[in-house]
Amino acid sequence: MQANIDESLTTQVHRRLRDDLLRGVLAPGMKLKVQALAEAYGAGASPVREALSSLAAEGLAERLDSRGFRAAPATVQDFDELVRARCWLEEVVLRESLAAGDLAWEEAVVLARWRLKRLERADAAWEGAHAAFHRALLAACPSPTLRGMAEQLRERAERYRAVANRVAYPGRDVGAEHEAIAEAVLARNIRRAMALLQEHYGTTAVFLREALSQR
Amino acid sequence: MQANIDESLTTQVHRRLRDDLLRGVLAPGMKLKVQALAEAYGAGASPVREALSSLAAEGLAERLDSRGFRAAPATVQDFDELVRARCWLEEVVLRESLAAGDLAWEEAVVLARWRLKRLERADAAWEGAHAAFHRALLAACPSPTLRGMAEQLRERAERYRAVANRVAYPGRDVGAEHEAIAEAVLARNIRRAMALLQEHYGTTAVFLREALSQR
DNA sequence: TGCGGAAGTTTTATCGATAGAATTGGGCGC
DNA sequence: GCGCCCAATTCTATCGATAAAACTTCCGCA
Numbered sequence: 001m002q003a004n005i006d007e008s009l010t011t012q013v014h015r016r017l018r019d020d021l022l023r024g025v026l027a028p029g030m031k032l033k034v035q036a037l038a039e040a041y042g043a044g045a046s047p048v049r050e051a052l053s054s055l056a057a058e059g060l061a062e063r064l065d066s067r068g069f070r071a072a073p074a075t076v077q078d079f080d081e082l083v084r085a086r087c088w089l090e091e092v093v094l095r096e097s098l099a100a101g102d103l104a105w106e107e108a109v110v111l112a113r114w115r116l117k118r119l120e121r122a123d124a125a126w127e128g129a130h131a132a133f134h135r136a137l138l139a140a141c142p143s144p145t146l147r148g149m150a151e152q153l154r155e156r157a158e159r160y161r162a163v164a165n166r167v168a169y170p171g172r173d174v175g176a177e178h179e180a181i182a183e184a185v186l187a188r189n190i191r192r193a194m195a196l197l198q199e200h201y202g203t204t205a206v207f208l209r210e211a212l213s214q215r
Numbered sequence: 216m217q218a219n220i221d222e223s224l225t226t227q228v229h230r231r232l233r234d235d236l237l238r239g240v241l242a243p244g245m246k247l248k249v250q251a252l253a254e255a256y257g258a259g260a261s262p263v264r265e266a267l268s269s270l271a272a273e274g275l276a277e278r279l280d281s282r283g284f285r286a287a288p289a290t291v292q293d294f295d296e297l298v299r300a301r302c303w304l305e306e307v308v309l310r311e312s313l314a315a316g317d318l319a320w321e322e323a324v325v326l327a328r329w330r331l332k333r334l335e336r337a338d339a340a341w342e343g344a345h346a347a348f349h350r351a352l353l354a355a356c357p358s359p360t361l362r363g364m365a366e367q368l369r370e371r372a373e374r375y376r377a378v379a380n381r382v383a384y385p386g387r388d389v390g391a392e393h394e395a396i397a398e399a400v401l402a403r404n405i406r407r408a409m410a411l412l413q414e415h416y417g418t419t420a421v422f423l424r425e426a427l428s429q430r
Numbered sequence: 431t432g433c434g435g436a437a438g439t440t441t442t443a444t445c446g447a448t449a450g451a452a453t454t455g456g457g458c459g460c
Numbered sequence: 461g462c463g464c465c466c467a468a469t470t471c472t473a474t475c476g477a478t479a480a481a482a483c484t485t486c487c488g489c490a
Contacts, residue, residue, distance in 0.1 A: 082360065
């Protein structure tokens, strides 16, 4: 795992903080004390503070007037809003991706699907492959800005999944859902792809909402 | 103009920097030297650095590996992409705003339109009223996240307008365009509102693209 | 005449220290 | 026993200093 080569401390801390936020190591709502984080990551206060400022702008942290930072809270309301926003946003991003996707994009989708299918849900690599799959679907959308926004929402959702992760999905075959989505996308069947994707998000939402509300 | 009461230096600097970026005082591509900015705003390096980190995450500045920050560059390509992204995004945000808008929202639109109409384009308050008008159109969209994203794109566009601002809009009646948009929105005529809004952006784009490419 | 590089100058990234705001924990009066 | 106020303690925001990196300038050599 090489890193660090010519990468500022701030950047490193930023990435590690983001990871820890996404994986729920830093739980939603938790106070983020600068000094503690600084020690944990082996840096001074300045890099940590800068990283937190960025993360706040990205919506993963919050800055309270003059009482420091905290991990963005996770609430049922926020989650519902997130899911809705994601459906609406991906509605156009997916549409444009399908409209512009070429052969190379199709192949990338096939590949991402294969890599995801191969892994067990419990595998440490699953989360990454899952992210890659969803990213691949949207990759052909010609607007980097919109793709970036979709990615931001995907990350927020990922965090919710991590937080509530011990929930099982009784009677659900997530793999099959992904399969169906990929099929529809490759067939350029926009309506069907949209519907399946939204259902996919909706189903996950039901379980997460459940898990969240009883905490 | 009260401010400063219980507002951290970082926050103040952030706002002032954003303003200066949006108004083109800090021109696109310009190097943003921490020390110079610190003196200009009467602060130390830390607040400036934190503010720049945030602005970078918001897309108004850029952080170069280990050579500081600069104002986000303005290019014709970036601008084209921005306009496209904005049209696509506002397509859904406006739709949902129209779908959810109640009486109070309608009245806010009427008010914003009136305030804008009253001002001359050259008036210092015009830019603010213009922003408020466009914001009012989308204000009823129930997703704060999407509204925020739309706002971010609006700001980027505002910066382009400021940069190329000395261009005239020969033979164009911007006021009439706004009137037409407001009418369509109040009539809940989604198709027409969308079409007018996109044309509005498109027309501006033609002028700005012109102004940009000859710099 | 133009290039490579040494020396000097800026600028960045980051640390450690510190004043001042919050928070916490008691102790006191009711 | 309960709420309120003050002191002790914890954190935040911010500064000034500094090593290291990135630019410039300028000079000697081909």
